[in-house]
Amino acid sequence: MKVDRIPIPKTIWTLGFVSLFMDLSSELIHSLLPIFLVTTLGASALTVGLIEGVAEAAALMVRVFSGTISDFFGKRKFLIFIGYGMAALSKPLFPMAGNVETVFTARFLDRIGKGIRGAPRDALIADVSPPEIRGACFGLRQSMDTVGAFLGPLLAVLLLFLYQGDIELVLWVAVVPALFAVLLIVAGIEEPKARSSHKPARSPLSFTILKEFSGRYRWVVALGALFTMARFSEAFLVLRAAQIGLAVTWIPLAMVLMSLAYALSAYPAGLWSDRVEKRGLLALGMAFLVLADLILATAETLPMLFAGLALWGLHMGFSQGILAAMVADTTPTHWKGTAYGFFNFVSGVFMLLASVLAGWLWDRYGAEFTFYCGALFASLTLLMLMKRY
16 A cells, blocks of 8 residues: 555644644744744743743643643643633734743743644544554644644734734744634534543543553653754754844744744655655664754854754754654553643653753853753764663
């Protein structure tokens, strides 16, 4: 059977467009937020790292609960709606923020919403995607998500021109696509009927089922945790762009370039992972990250900056969807949500450590040393990958 002749289910496409519109909204904000924090509110790099680390870690950690609950009740759409709805409601807080604390609150609520929706969404993709094209399904959703991440900063640049640099007014525009994403969930997602299950009655938050997971799954979790240490927040890419000399109006283009490389590579990487060994493609993604860190550490010109950003985007395209597919491939059928939840919980702990460490290193030793440390962690992850999972 040729996998390219198997159609991708409608639900996958709908989830892709939901991700596209929500990421357009989020990345429009995110492309401006680090500069807004540092230049307008006077925050340090450590503060930026702390805000990003706590917010992203919370998003990943919350997934362990939402994923397990979605398994227990067999309902994923409702949690997806709650998660995206919470993110949409947080968007107006950003343009209204007058201090670091309000920005932190808005960012935290936004990422909690992401955490609630993440594991049930990934589990729903695993539920409805044919095994022969599972990598392509995850890659498509990830690629469309990244198209939104590409369009968001691009729209930010355009709006900054139209509104003469009025960041607050630009941030208000982000509310519109977020609300549209929520409407798509209500109208376009069809959840499959809950399958009959032999699962025993137990608390939905019980982790005794982790004993049923294979050693291969636990290896994927450990690999993802170490990899996360190498992948600190993209907020530091924005700060690096400003440091090298990119004008404030054009700084969102740094995220545009990174997201474009991500979007163009995520679906092909997912498609290839259905035909070749996933480990090899993931190794390529890690190699891209090592090169990106080394270039960004030594960059003094805009061409070098752009090369590093493009490689950073390629590493994400060759890692995020593939890691998600590896989790699906190594877990029991009825516990996909729990598997994604636990994977993201562990990754969340390390995301917090990575972003806070990056902020501290940036303030203490400079941007160059921060990216060199990222390259070191990426190299260690690549060595770990040499062992089969």
